[in-house]
Amino acid sequence: MYNPTVIDHFKNPRNVGSLPDPDGQGYAENSVCGDATTLYLRVTEGRIAEAKFRTFGCAAAIAASSALTEMLKGRSIDEALRIRKEDVAGVLGGLPPTKLHCSILAEDAVRAAVDDYRKRQSGT
Numbered sequence: 647m648y649n650p651t652v653i654d655h656f657k658n659p660r661n662v663g664s665l666p667d668p669d670g671q672g673y674a675e676n677s678v679c680g681d682a683t684t685l686y687l688r689v690t691e692g693r694i695a696e697a698k699f700r701t702f703g704c705a706a707a708i709a710a711s712s713a714l715t716e717m718l719k720g721r722s723i724d725e726a727l728r729i730r731k732e733d734v735a736g737v738l739g740g741l742p743p744t745k746l747h748c749s750i751l752a753e754d755a756v757r758a759a760v761d762d763y764r765k766r767q768s769g770t
């Protein structure tokens with residue numbers, strides 16, 4: 647069902663965990679299945695220096711979160727916001743059609759984390 651890249655990210659997820667005092671933290675949940683991701687960002691001089699995640703979910707959601715954290719490193723905040731679920735699935739070499747929706751958790755988590763980052767920056 648899954649290609650070797652997805653299986654690798656699922657079995658050996660990159661950047662699992664949390665960051666103490668993150669610059670941005672975002673939570674996203676799939677209301678249909680209940681799977682959820684929390685994404686933590688460290689931002690240095692406007693670029694994402696570190697990204698970690700905790701995902702409670704299916705293999706595709708975990709693989710997507712893992713790939714996402716690798717994609718985020720070095721990107722500006724605006725560049726991070728342009729990441730779409732199709733981009734994450736593309737980095738994974740594709741997801742089965744019935745699992746494509748699982749990568750939306752990654753896209754939603756980025757938006758939530760960036761929102762949080764911007765709120766912290768503005769002091770609100």
Ligand code: FES
Nearest residue numbers: 679681704707748
């Ligand atoms: S089945 Fe819920 S995110 Fe994959």
